[in-house]
Amino acid sequence: MKPFYYATMTFGCQMSESDAEHFAGQLEQLGGTRAASWEEADVVVMNTCCVRESAEKKIFGKIGELKKWKLDKPERILCITGCLAEKDGEKLLKRAPHIDLVLGTQQIPAFGSLLREFADNRLKRTITGEAVAAGDDCVDQAARRSDVTAWVPIMHGCNNFCTYCIVPYVRGREKSRPQSDILAEVRQAVQDGYKEIYLLGQNVNSYGKDRGEEQAFAALLAAVDQVAGVERIRFMTSHPRDMTEEVLRVIANGRHLSKQIHLPVQSGSTSMLKRMNRGYTREDYLALIAKVRQYLPTATLTTDIIVGFPGETEEEFADTMSLVREVQFDMSYIFLYSKRSGTPAAAFENQLPLEEKKRRFQALNGLQSEISLQLNRQMLGQLLPVLVEGPSKNDQRVLTGRTDGNKLVLWPDTGRHKVGDLAKIRITKAQTWLLKGQEADDDKPELYANDGAIQEH
Numbered sequence: 001m002k003p004f005y006y007a008t009m010t011f012g013c014q015m016s017e018s019d020a021e022h023f024a025g026q027l028e029q030l031g032g033t034r035a036a037s038w039e040e041a042d043v044v045v046m047n048t049c050c051v052r053e054s055a056e057k058k059i060f061g062k063i064g065e066l067k068k069w070k071l072d073k074p075e076r077i078l079c080i081t082g083c084l085a086e087k088d089g090e091k092l093l094k095r096a097p098h099i100d101l102v103l104g105t106q107q108i109p110a111f112g113s114l115l116r117e118f119a120d121n122r123l124k125r126t127i128t129g130e131a132v133a134a135g136d137d138c139v140d141q142a143a144r145r146s147d148v149t150a151w152v153p154i155m156h157g158c159n160n161f162c163t164y165c166i167v168p169y170v171r172g173r174e175k176s177r178p179q180s181d182i183l184a185e186v187r188q189a190v191q192d193g194y195k196e197i198y199l200l201g202q203n204v205n206s207y208g209k210d211r212g213e214e215q216a217f218a219a220l221l222a223a224v225d226q227v228a229g230v231e232r233i234r235f236m237t238s239h240p241r242d243m244t245e246e247v248l249r250v251i252a253n254g255r256h257l258s259k260q261i262h263l264p265v266q267s268g269s270t271s272m273l274k275r276m277n278r279g280y281t282r283e284d285y286l287a288l289i290a291k292v293r294q295y296l297p298t299a300t301l302t303t304d305i306i307v308g309f310p311g312e313t314e315e316e317f318a319d320t321m322s323l324v325r326e327v328q329f330d331m332s333y334i335f336l337y338s339k340r341s342g343t344p345a346a347a348f349e350n351q352l353p354l355e356e357k358k359r360r361f362q363a364l365n366g367l368q369s370e371i372s373l374q375l376n377r378q379m380l381g382q383l384l385p386v387l388v389e390g391p392s393k394n395d396q397r398v399l400t401g402r403t404d405g406n407k408l409v410l411w412p413d414t415g416r417h418k419v420g421d422l423a424k425i426r427i428t429k430a431q432t433w434l435l436k437g438q439e440a441d442d443d444k445p446e447l448y449a450n451d452g453a454i455q456e457h
């Protein structure tokens with residue numbers, strides 16, 4: 001292809017971010033340069049999500065916005081990829097004929113070949129389902145967006161079929177990458193200067209099971225921890241049913257494994273969990289949390305919760321409220337149930353009115369905000385290693401970064417630190433969703449009891 005400018009747009013989860021980096025990598029191998037804005041691009045790849053209706057609405061809005069861009073210069077190429085492309089396929093082209101290519105979630109390795117083919121013959125295509133053979137045009141390698149974090153997918157797909165969730169239908173069955181491939185990617189990322197490795201999968205705790213390996217995730221974590229030069233390792237998402245003590249033990253003994261666990265509970269009610277097909281009870285979940293606390297007493301704990309699942313009674317919702325109160329999550333990502341056609345829950349009776357879902361969201365969000373603020377206040381005065389991510393979007397004189405527990409910290413830039421440094425920050429102000437602090441590199445030596453804090457002697 002002739003040299004060109006490209007833009008990628010991403011909707012949805014970190015896996016979607018990571019996939020977009022793979023599209024970008026192939027675009028660069030084909031001669032593409034990232035455009036300053038999508039308006040200036042010759043090729044736009046929109047990597048989509050369909051987990052909730054709200055995501056779809058946003059995406060359709062954006063596709064509409066791109067109509068003028070495409071019609072102004074018809075030689076431009078608009079490619080829709082990812083989960084919504086997989087789900088709606090041909091329908092997208094019918095609805096928005098200014099789209100050129102619709103490529104489903106399995107087509108990433110072949111993307112470069114398909115794009116080049118389109119540039120040559122200009123034949124609009126929709127390809128979903130099973131992977132088409134990978135072309136030899138480009139090696140599938142990520143062009144990473146962050147200067148600090150390298151997203152590393154360790155597996156694709158999901159076998160769980162939670163009754164509300166569309167993911168298993170659009171991302172297919174679990175397929176783990178070989179450990180050697182993952183380690184090679186991690187080593188390369190470290191060599192390229194990335195400080196944080198984020199291992200990704202819809203259900204990382206079942207890593208390797210599709211290849212008949214048990215405890216493979218714990219082994220993988222331990223192996224990544226051994227990679228020379230690696231600074232911080234995080235992972236998501238864990239399924240409570242598959243989380244093992246071995247994984248907790250490996251984290252507890254790890255050198256660079258962040259003490260941060262994202263453990264989606266979805267509901268605090270056993271009857272709801274059953275209707276959601278989650279495979280654990282409220283008591284199972286609480287017992288698992290007790291284990292997490294036993295192995296990792298200082299860990300940051302976050303969760304996902306759905307409110308207004310079909311038939312959710314007041315009592316069942318009250319169970320969720322009480323579980324949140326009991327566990328004291330650092331943060332809960334709360335979602336209004338969204339009906340996804342084709343999933344079992346879409347056909348369940350007693351779909352709740354939007355107003356009721358919103359009321360429950362407000363109540364739960366209010367509770368979580370109080371807890372988050374309280375927990376953040378406990379961090380006041382602590383001296384913590386913070387990985388510098390860059391200047392704040394709102395104020396260039398302020399730096400942002402994250403603690404080992406993944407809490408966002410803001411502090412005045414003194415010019416001493418650059419992106420990717422581990423700064424020592426004294427926490428001076430606690431807000432609900434973030435912490436503020438001061439650089440404290442010259443602080444007198446102190447000893448902190450907190451495990452996550454810097455120990456100085």
Ligand code: 5AD
Nearest residue numbers: 164165264304305306335336337338
């Ligand atoms: N409606 C609302 N939230 C959903 N999630 C998944 N499917 C749906 C749905 N149909 C949420 C779950 C999951 C997170 C990524 O998205 O909480 O953990």
Ligand code: SF4
Nearest residue numbers: 158160161162165167
């Ligand atoms: Fe969806 Fe459940 Fe799989 Fe998560 S574990 S992707 S919620 S089906």
